[in-house]
Amino acid sequence: MAEGVAARAAAVDILGGVLGEGRMLAEFAGVDLMPSDRARALRLAETVLRHLEPADRVLDRHLSKSPPLPVRNVLRLAVVERAMGAPAHGVVNAAVEIVRKGRRTRHLAGLVNAVLRALPEDGMFDGLPPQRLPRWLRQPLVHAWGREAVGAIEAVQAGEPPLDLTLRPGFPAPAGEVLPTGSLRLTSAGQVSALPGYAAGGWWVQDAAAALPARLLAARPGERVLDLCAAPGGKTLQLAAAGAEVTALDISEPRMARLRANLARTGLSARVVVADALHWQPDGIFDAILLDAPCSATGTIRRHPDLPFVKDGSEVAGLVALQAQLLDRALGWLKPGGRLVFATCSLLPEEGERQLSAALARHPELAVERVELSGVETRWWTAEGGLRLRPDYWVELGGMDGFFMARLRRG
Known part of the structure; x- marks a missing residue:
């Protein structure tokens, strides 16, 4: 052969x-x-x-x-x-x-x-548009942000994504570019486990956008914090590294195995619970909750280019309903005056902006808190106080995953 x-x-x-x-x-x-x-x-x-x-x-x-x-x-x-x-x-x-x-x-x-x-020697794709998003996804995004923005998203998704790391201060780290939000970006990483600082637990792989929900929550030492839908665990590690007493809950045992492995590698600690959040009951209330809810994952297409060919959008309505259920349930575990960050790695407004509007309508006691985050541009914030991240942001730096997140304060 x-x-x-x-x-x-x-x-x-x-x-x-x-x-x-x-x-x-x-x-x-x-x-x-x-x-x-x-x-x-x-x-x-x-x-x-x-x-x-x-x-x-x-x-x-x-x-x-x-x-x-x-x-x-x-x-x-x-x-x-x-x-x-x-x-x-x-x-x-x-x-x-x-x-x-x-x-x-x-x-x-x-x-x-x-x-x-018979193919030309070079310039084969010259003049051709990049891979387009499927119609079920492209149409609502064009309606939300316009054709130019969606075309820019598609151009970013046609490239191989870089590798982003969340760093722990005082530990060795590979050479790379420090992004405005503090993540480290590597354009050619090679074998991850061979990079400096891996064995010492000095960092973990996490897209720069995915690192922002935990930073928005801003857990403090000694706080009782719930990471809901925690696997594969990057946000749990962030919360634990901040000194919080973290409970990490997820329904998937295989995915939680990765979280346990990363806790062991980094020497960080968290209580790991495998359970269905719709049936689980905590033994007390929490100071803060991070809910990175199950979603269409349409913000991660640049890392998962199979998604547009495997999904057809039929699951979105069920996911939107599940997100609302999880959000309502989590609010019941939050102490008065406590804060909750709701996040989805979705580009669809119904899993982000509209989900936030619906939650505020159901819970008049909630208030959205917009806080200063290093490296976050003013234009990324929505009028209602949510943070909308898109793959075409930071194009000159290699883009980012799509996310929506909002910090809620319970009155």
């Missing part, structure tokens, strides 16, 4: 699983390959998903009719690799070999060879 064919063939299979079967990329994390080939296969599949529409536009210039999905995915992979600068010889030979090995595709090996050898 030629060099790189195993990883490329696995990437084609992964693309088939996402585009043909509606499976998430995370389901392929254990694919049976050498670790290096597995990582490359997933990286290749992610890259294709970020550029699927431009790749199809290039291919359609050379195809009189669409080939079967496995062959189209081989072609898509080859086009994207070539557009990213991979040498033509290796890309074409690997694509032809993959197609030739398939019993149902081998007769199309000549077509694949001809199409790929």
Whole structure:
């Protein structure tokens, strides 16, 4: 087998699983390959998903009719690799070999060879718009922010995201760019566990936007704080590092295993509870609560490019209802005068701005608190006092995940 064919063939299979079967990329994390080939296969599949529409536009210039999905995915992979600068010889030979090995595709090996050898040497995606968001997501975002803003979001999501770290003062850290909000950004991290400070627990991986809800909550030493829907645990670590007495609750035992591992690595402590928040009862009230509620995760598409191809928006109404239930329930566990931060990693207003408006209408005793946060720009705050983050913010620095958050004070 030629060099790189195993990883490329696995990437084609992964693309088939996402585009043909509606499976998430995370389901392929254990694919049976050498670790290096597995990582490359997933990286290749992610890259294709970020550029699927431009790749199809290039291919359609050379195809009189669409080939079967496995062959189209081989072609898509080859086009994207070539557009990213991979040498033509290796890309074409690997694509032809993959197609030739398939019993149902081998007769199309000549077509694949001809199409790929007809591609231009460079500038393949020049003049083509970036991968567009699906209609069910794009329309409400255009209505909320306009076509120019959505186009900028799509351009950011077409790029490979950087790695952000939340740092603990006094610990070693890798070399990188300190962002205005204090997170450290790495553009080429390599193996995370080999970076300086990892073993000492000096930092953890957390997008700069995801680090802001805990900073908005501003937990203080000795406060009794609940991190609701806590997994995988970045916010729990922030709250514990601030000196709070943290209870971390989540319904998923496998995801909480990561939280426990990070607590052990960092030497931080929190009470870890695996339970359904809709049925769990605490043994007392809390000074502060952070609710990072389950949501559509549409703000994380740049890190999860499979989401637009797997989801269709049908789950949003149920998620909105669940968010409201969790928010109402959490408020019952908050002491008078206590504060709660509600957050979602969603771009959809119904999971953010409208959820906040509805909560204020249901609970007249609540007040929104807008507080100063280092590095947060004035234009990110909404009129009602929420903080709206979008992928097209900090474009010159590599963007950020989409989030909505608001700090509420119970009267």
